[in-house]
Amino acid sequence: MEKIINEESRTFSEYLLIPGLTKKIHIPSNISLKTPLAKFSKGKSSALTLNIPFVSSIMQAVSNDKLAIALAREGGLSFIYGSQSIEEQALMVKKVKNFKAGFVTSDSNLTINSSMKDAYQLSKQTGHSIIAITSDGKPNSKFLGTLDVSDFPVEILNSTDLISEHYTPITKLIVKPEGISLKEANEVIYKNKLKCLSITDKDSNLVSFVFKKDRDLRQNFPNELVDNKKRLCVGAGINTKDYKERVPILIEAGVNALCIDSSDGYTEWQAETIEWIKEEYGDDIIVGAGNIVDGRAFRYLVNAGADFIKIGIGGGSICITRDQKGIGRGQASSVIAVANERDKYLNETGIYIPICSDGGIALDYHITIALALGADFVMMGRYFARFDESPGKLVKINGSFLKEYWAEGSNRARNWQRYDLGGKEELSFEEGIDGFVPYAGSLKPELAGTMLKIKSTMSNCGVLSLEELRTNVQLTYISSMSLRENTFHDVQLKGSE
Numbered sequence: 102m103e104k105i106i107n108e109e110s111r112t113f114s115e116y117l118l119i120p121g122l123t124k125k126i127h128i129p130s131n132i133s134l135k136t137p138l139a140k141f142s143k144g145k146s147s148a149l150t151l152n153i154p155f156v157s158s159i160m161q162a163v164s165n166d167k168l169a170i171a172l173a174r175e176g177g178l179s180f181i182y183g184s185q186s187i188e189e190q191a192l193m194v195k196k197v198k199n200f201k202a203g204f205v206t207s208d209s210n211l212t213i214n215s216s217m218k219d220a221y222q223l224s225k226q227t228g229h230s231i232i233a234i235t236s237d238g239k240p241n242s243k244f245l246g247t248l249d250v251s252d253f254p255v256e257i258l259n260s261t262d263l264i265s266e267h268y269t270p271i272t273k274l275i276v277k278p279e280g281i282s283l284k285e286a287n288e289v290i291y292k293n294k295l296k297c298l299s300i301t302d303k304d305s306n307l308v309s310f311v312f313k314k315d316r317d318l319r320q321n322f323p324n325e326l327v328d329n330k331k332r333l334c335v336g337a338g339i340n341t342k343d344y345k346e347r348v349p350i351l352i353e354a355g356v357n358a359l360c361i362d363s364s365d366g367y368t369e370w371q372a373e374t375i376e377w378i379k380e381e382y383g384d385d386i387i388v389g390a391g392n393i394v395d396g397r398a399f400r401y402l403v404n405a406g407a408d409f410i411k412i413g414i415g416g417g418s419i420c421i422t423r424d425q426k427g428i429g430r431g432q433a434s435s436v437i438a439v440a441n442e443r444d445k446y447l448n449e450t451g452i453y454i455p456i457c458s459d460g461g462i463a464l465d466y467h468i469t470i471a472l473a474l475g476a477d478f479v480m481m482g483r484y485f486a487r488f489d490e491s492p493g494k495l496v497k498i499n500g501s502f503l504k505e506y507w508a509e510g511s512n513r514a515r516n517w518q519r520y521d522l523g524g525k526e527e528l529s530f531e532e533g534i535d536g537f538v539p540y541a542g543s544l545k546p547e548l549a550g551t552m553l554k555i556k557s558t559m560s561n562c563g564v565l566s567l568e569e570l571r572t573n574v575q576l577t578y579i580s581s582m583s584l585r586e587n588t589f590h591d592v593q594l595k596g597s598e
């Protein structure tokens with residue numbers, strides 16, 4: 102083994118793609134971003150294929166059930182963070198699995214003994230005019246009726262009148278049983294000119310509402326990533342300590358893929374964890390492992406049975422591991438090294454192991470570089486933390502809107518097991534920071550923009566699939582002098598005079 106690897110540690114900004122011949126078929130609408138998540142033998146297909154090559158980071162500030170639903174509806178996959186109790190994590194997984202497009206759990210609920218003023222206040226808080234009236238004011242309790250705040254003048258809404266005097270009781274509503282399809286629900290809504298249809302269970306508890314206004318939105322998700330029962334797919338992070346308890350509960354909750362979450366995955370603890378899961382569940386559950394930065398570690402984890410491998414040490418936007426410990430490798434060099442080993446392994450065994458580039462995506466084009474260098478998909482934290490759907494709070498600082506974004510190795514997340522190397526160390530040190538990212542609104546439009554940029558680059562390169570991008574495209578290093586030309590230069594931007 103050479104003492105010093107004879108190549109520099111490079112990052113994505115040091116590469117550019119060389120355009121290939123663009124034929125008339127290479128238009129964005131013909132380009133597919135589908136990619137395998139789990140290993141497969143040549144000629145077969147992966148147990149799970151992502152519709153877009155994006156997964157979200159196993160982080161408290163990124164992957165909760167809300168982001169997981171939004172991302173799966175766009176065709177990607179979230180790995181729900183594991184630095185929470187097993188029960189809380191399983192509940193998030195269940196919420197994603199139980200999500201039914203168009204069926205909304207009511208977020209505005211009161212009892213008949215609340216006042217009209219309470220209803221008015223609640224409606225202002227939630228921005229929703231329809232309030233569910235239930236026996237105890239909880240969303241899934243005995244359903245008594247609804248109150249539509251928009252039906253009343255302000256004098257009544259500001260009064261102490263009881264809701265019991267004004268609400269529409271269940272006897273005057275059209276109510277349908279749980280199990281009705283979205284198509285059927287929409288038909289009832291249109292036939293009866295309803296604003297909203299109430300759905301109850303066999304004991305008359307409220308299950309959900311279907312709103313007329315959501316109809317157009319629902320037709321907007323052609324890429325949804327769903328399982329064979331048409332439920333959204335979701336992943337979850339696990340660790341090498343409590344996996345014997347955590348994994349069975351996550352599987353019971355319906356998780357589609359697991360990923361061991363660690364800053365350094367080249368360990369016997371990871372091999373043991375994978376081997377245990379494979380012994381217990383065979384190939385019924387997908388298990389990813391990492392993070393690693395070279396071919397030796399790739400072989401080690403693949404030999405233990407990993408279904409995909411995650412690459413990246415120290416390149417994350419919030420990460421200070423390289424500063425603190427002096428370990429890691431430039432993200433581009435890591436992807437190249439692991440992709441080379443993956444290709445060798447494919448030649449030897451006929452088995453393709455997907456690899457994920459995790460962290461360090463600062464600009465949209467870095468994603469395309471990562472994919473062209475050999476990654477099958479990318480994991481991103483900073484990118485997703487900016488959206489409405491992520492768990493961080495929205496704050497305004499010095500006139501700018503920002504979202505909180507904190508590292509798993511920060512004192513805030515206290516996910517020390519991600520960095521744990523066994524033993525009984527009392528002391529921990531931070532490997533990540535607690536900070537902010539610029540707020541970017543809702544996930545859907547921003548993601549659409551990113552995908553269009555990737556497809557547009559693929560079109561320039563003359564490729565129609567990510568496999569072609571990995572295998573047929575040329576890249577070049579860029580010098581620090583030419584990096585200057587990567588953006589506008591030698592002119593002054595209007596407005597900055």
Ligand code: MZP
Nearest residue numbers: 158417418420461482483508509510533
């Ligand atoms: P980024 O997309 O924000 O650049 O990087 C996200 C990735 O950073 C995560 O997926 C994870 O691998 C890594 N991460 C999370 N916490 C830390 C830390 O505390 C970290 N150092 O490196």
